[in-house]
Structure formats: C-alpha cells, structure tokens
Amino acid sequence: MNWYEPDRRPMPWKAERDPYLIWLSEIILQQTRVEQGLAYFEKFRTAYPTVHDLAAAPDTEVMKHWEGLGYYSRARNLLKAARLVSGEMGGIFPQSSAELLKLPGVGPYTAAAIASFAYDEPIPVLDGNVYRILSRYAGQATPIDTTAGKKLFTALAALAFDPEQPARYNQAIMDFGALVCKPKRADCANCPLSLSCVARAGDLVYDLPVKAKKLQRKTRYFHFLVARDETGRYLVQQRKSADIWRDLFQFPLFEIDHEDVLFDKLWFASTKDIPFQRNSFVLERSYPPRKQQLTHQTIIGYFHEGRIDSGIQLPTGYEWVSAAELGRLAFPKMIASFIADKSVFLDLFTLPPTE
DNA sequence: TACTCGTGGTC
DNA sequence: TGACCAAGAGT
Known part of the structure; x- marks a missing residue:
C-alpha cells in the first residue's frame, strides 16, 4: 500500500x-x-x-x-x-x-x-x-x-x-x-x-506460479470461398456452431485436416459446407495462405476468390452483401485483414491515375 | 474437472 | 519461432 x-x-x-x-x-x-x-x-x-x-x-x-x-x-x-x-x-x-x-x-x-x-x-x-x-x-x-x-x-x-x-x-x-x-x-x-x-x-x-495443465494446440485448415456475384455482392454467413468466432461473419468455407493440395481435389473432398456446386463457382484467384495463432489452435486460412451467379438457390443462413455493407459486419481478424488487404489491392488497380 | 474461447506483446 | 501471458468465464 x-x-x-x-x-x-x-x-x-x-x-x-x-x-x-x-x-x-x-x-x-x-x-x-x-x-x-x-x-x-x-x-x-x-x-x-x-x-x-x-x-x-x-x-x-x-x-x-x-x-x-x-x-x-x-x-x-x-x-x-x-x-x-x-x-x-x-x-x-x-x-x-x-x-x-x-x-x-x-x-x-x-x-x-x-x-x-x-x-x-x-x-x-x-x-x-x-x-x-x-x-x-x-x-x-x-x-x-x-x-x-x-x-x-x-x-x-x-x-x-x-x-x-x-x-x-x-x-x-x-x-x-x-x-x-x-x-x-x-x-x-x-x-x-x-x-x-x-x-x-x-x-x-x-x-512460480506453477500451472498443472499444459496447452495443447491443433492445426486447422480453412478454405474460404470469396464468391462475388455479377453486381459485386459477396456471399457471407454468420458462424453459429459452438466453435471459435461464434456469431461473427465469414465467407462460406470448407475445412480439411491437412495441408494444401489442388483446389479442385479439396473441393471434392469436402463440399458439404458449401452452399453451391463446384460448377457454379468460377475460380479467379487463390491467395497465399494466412496464418493465425489462437490459444488452442493454429488456423491456416486459404482464400479463393471467384464469380458466382446471384440466381443460385441458397440455404438459410447465407446472405449477399455489397462491398460497402461488409464494413458493418464483424469478422474474425483473419478475414478482416484479408478484406482490408484486398481493398488496398483493388484500390491500387481501380482508382483513376492521379496527376 | 477439463476444455475452450482471440488477439497481441514479450522474450 | 514457440512458449507464455494478459484486471477470466462458460460449458
């Protein structure tokens, strides 16, 4: 005192x-x-x-x-x-x-x-x-x-x-x-x-102090599909399962338990979490994986960007949002930083040249 | 009780 | 880079 x-x-x-x-x-x-x-x-x-x-x-x-x-x-x-x-x-x-x-x-x-x-x-x-x-x-x-x-x-x-x-x-x-x-x-x-x-x-x-339990970490591989329709809207969903990032938003994803292989192989290996078929998604580019360290797990995040038709039938829980509306939703850091980086990238190539 | 939930800083 | 930790709590 x-x-x-x-x-x-x-x-x-x-x-x-x-x-x-x-x-x-x-x-x-x-x-x-x-x-x-x-x-x-x-x-x-x-x-x-x-x-x-x-x-x-x-x-x-x-x-x-x-x-x-x-x-x-x-x-x-x-x-x-x-x-x-x-x-x-x-x-x-x-x-x-x-x-x-x-x-x-x-x-x-x-x-x-x-x-x-x-x-x-x-x-x-x-x-x-x-x-x-x-x-x-x-x-x-x-x-x-x-x-x-x-x-x-x-x-x-x-x-x-x-x-x-x-x-x-x-x-x-x-x-x-x-x-x-x-x-x-x-x-x-x-x-x-x-x-x-x-x-x-x-x-x-x-x-000192002593802790009895030691931390166990597991690695998970998330493949996010950044699907954009013909009007520039993105397909997102709110996470609802008892897992990390509950209630935050994300791009539709499938998860696998091993390192990167070819995208189409992955797709056929695990598509049950994706609300559309492979042939309705036109892959444009895949970004380098991003890594995030959580307390109990390491997340490797792959982002695959492509086009999709807005006319597809969607299960409940998915919605289309414009690029501007993305900013009002809460995303995990991994996704928020991807969006931020992507925005910079797009700005660089779409802004009219300055004098 | 054991496990899980994020992100960032320090060493 | 990996381990540890931060004005802990819920299931």
Missing part, C-alpha cells in the same frame, strides 16, 4: 464510480492487456454512455464494436447482462459481489472488482497478478489452475487484503503485479517485499 501510486499506471476507469463503466471496463479487460482494451473502452463509452443505450443496441452493432478484441462470448454476455440490468433491474446494477456474480459474463474476479471499486465492498480480487505475487511471496508451488490452488490462494489473498481500503488495495496489488512482480524480468531489486519473499530467497521467482 505504501508502494502504490495511482498515477504510475493511469487508466481512465481507475477513479470511476459509475458501476456501469466499471463493469464495462472489467469485461473488456478480461484476459486482455490494458493497452489493448483502452481504445475499446473509449469506443463503447462513447457509443453507449449508459446501460440503457447498450441494452438497446442491435447485436450485430455490438459485435462490430467488439471486432478484433477476441473472446467474443464476452460481447454476447455483455449485451445479455445489459439487457437484464436495463430491463429487469431498472438500470440499477446489483449492489453486492454475490449479486453481481449472477450476471452473465461476471465471474469471481469481475464481481469482486466491481463491488470493491464501485461500492467499497471489502472483497479481494484474485487475478493472474495476485496468483503470481502470492505464490512467489509465500513460495507456494501448489498449481494455480486446480481446485486446491484456487482454495489456497483465495485464503492467502484474504490474509494479505486490507479491508479498510478495498478499491485502493485491489488496484494496488494488480499494479504491483504488472509493474514489479512481473512474469518475466521481475523488478526484485526495487521490490519492497524482496527481503521477506520466499521465492526470492530460494531463487524460485521464475519457477
């Missing part, structure tokens, strides 16, 4: 008392760096100054605002919770961490953060920073991603907590983790706790 100075890590919501804006900032910051979340917070605050504004917004508009931030279930739950608070709670946010916990998208961390920041409820937060600080300081190698670990560190967090200054304490310990007790290159030389830190004494700083 002596170490803490709010100005060292300035954030627009630090002095905020409006539960709506605190909640908004906390949802955005889940598993997200402050620097990355900042612009999104400003965007949402401007577009939706109150919970009622957010509740009244169309789903696709909110998803578009969230585009690029990842973990899109946060956006869906954000809207669900906003409509709950606006509709059934008269616009008043729940007044305790226990009640906040019932909102979709609000878990133990977020409930504690909102309750302590907005209402001075004496409840400690337990986020990645706190786990790291406590495990190092106490020299505790109990894995943090187990039930036993959560129980242990919840107890330690309560011991370290200052119930007289809940908001200040919670912000202080998270800043301390971000600025001093960092995952890499921890600043032990300037740490006010170094003399009594068990990890420091035993040279275990970078062995």
Whole structure:
C-alpha cells in the first residue's frame, strides 16, 4: 500500500464510480492487456454512455464494436447482462459481489472488482497478478489452475487484503503485479517485499506460479470461398456452431485436416459446407495462405476468390452483401485483414491515375 | 474437472 | 519461432 501510486499506471476507469463503466471496463479487460482494451473502452463509452443505450443496441452493432478484441462470448454476455440490468433491474446494477456474480459474463474476479471499486465492498480480487505475487511471496508451488490452488490462494489473498481500503488495495496489488512482480524480468531489486519473499530467497521467482495443465494446440485448415456475384455482392454467413468466432461473419468455407493440395481435389473432398456446386463457382484467384495463432489452435486460412451467379438457390443462413455493407459486419481478424488487404489491392488497380 | 474461447506483446 | 501471458468465464 505504501508502494502504490495511482498515477504510475493511469487508466481512465481507475477513479470511476459509475458501476456501469466499471463493469464495462472489467469485461473488456478480461484476459486482455490494458493497452489493448483502452481504445475499446473509449469506443463503447462513447457509443453507449449508459446501460440503457447498450441494452438497446442491435447485436450485430455490438459485435462490430467488439471486432478484433477476441473472446467474443464476452460481447454476447455483455449485451445479455445489459439487457437484464436495463430491463429487469431498472438500470440499477446489483449492489453486492454475490449479486453481481449472477450476471452473465461476471465471474469471481469481475464481481469482486466491481463491488470493491464501485461500492467499497471489502472483497479481494484474485487475478493472474495476485496468483503470481502470492505464490512467489509465500513460495507456494501448489498449481494455480486446480481446485486446491484456487482454495489456497483465495485464503492467502484474504490474509494479505486490507479491508479498510478495498478499491485502493485491489488496484494496488494488480499494479504491483504488472509493474514489479512481473512474469518475466521481475523488478526484485526495487521490490519492497524482496527481503521477506520466499521465492526470492530460494531463487524460485521464475519457477512460480506453477500451472498443472499444459496447452495443447491443433492445426486447422480453412478454405474460404470469396464468391462475388455479377453486381459485386459477396456471399457471407454468420458462424453459429459452438466453435471459435461464434456469431461473427465469414465467407462460406470448407475445412480439411491437412495441408494444401489442388483446389479442385479439396473441393471434392469436402463440399458439404458449401452452399453451391463446384460448377457454379468460377475460380479467379487463390491467395497465399494466412496464418493465425489462437490459444488452442493454429488456423491456416486459404482464400479463393471467384464469380458466382446471384440466381443460385441458397440455404438459410447465407446472405449477399455489397462491398460497402461488409464494413458493418464483424469478422474474425483473419478475414478482416484479408478484406482490408484486398481493398488496398483493388484500390491500387481501380482508382483513376492521379496527376 | 477439463476444455475452450482471440488477439497481441514479450522474450 | 514457440512458449507464455494478459484486471477470466462458460460449458
């Protein structure tokens, strides 16, 4: 608490008392760096100054605002919770961490953060920073991603907590983790706790905290068909399956489990997800594959562009949109960057020469 | 409990 | 380049 100075890590919501804006900032910051979340917070605050504004917004508009931030279930739950608070709670946010916990998208961390920041409820937060600080300081190698670990560190967090200054304490310990007790290159030389830190004494700083589970990654190969009709519209669909990028838009795609082979071979190998026949799609060009690293999978994306007749029969879930309308839909980063690159490409070759 | 959900930064 | 991590939560 002596170490803490709010100005060292300035954030627009630090002095905020409006539960709506605190909640908004906390949802955005889940598993997200402050620097990355900042612009999104400003965007949402401007577009939706109150919970009622957010509740009244169309789903696709909110998803578009969230585009690029990842973990899109946060956006869906954000809207669900906003409509709950606006509709059934008269616009008043729940007044305790226990009640906040019932909102979709609000878990133990977020409930504690909102309750302590907005209402001075004496409840400690337990986020990645706190786990790291406590495990190092106490020299505790109990894995943090187990039930036993959560129980242990919840107890330690309560011991370290200052119930007289809940908001200040919670912000202080998270800043301390971000600025001093960092995952890499921890600043032990300037740490006010170094003399009594068990990890420091035993040279275990970078062995803690311990995680039990290791990450498994799989590689998936997506082949997107960028189908354009005679009027320049594109065929898109909204992802609805329980998979990555749910509710975001995409070009029709087929997925295969191996590296690139010839396009027509691929097509015959897997066409059940494509809403038209091979002979109605006139392939014009295939782009170099694009790679995107997600937490649990590596996506290799191939984009195949071509012409198709707008007269074809389409199953439900597909729609034609003009190039301009593409800009209003939320796409996964891989597709959004493809569209952006393609737009630049087209501009270069279609703009009239300048003097 | 185990698994999954994105994107970007750092080393 | 690959591993790890970020103001975690839902299923």
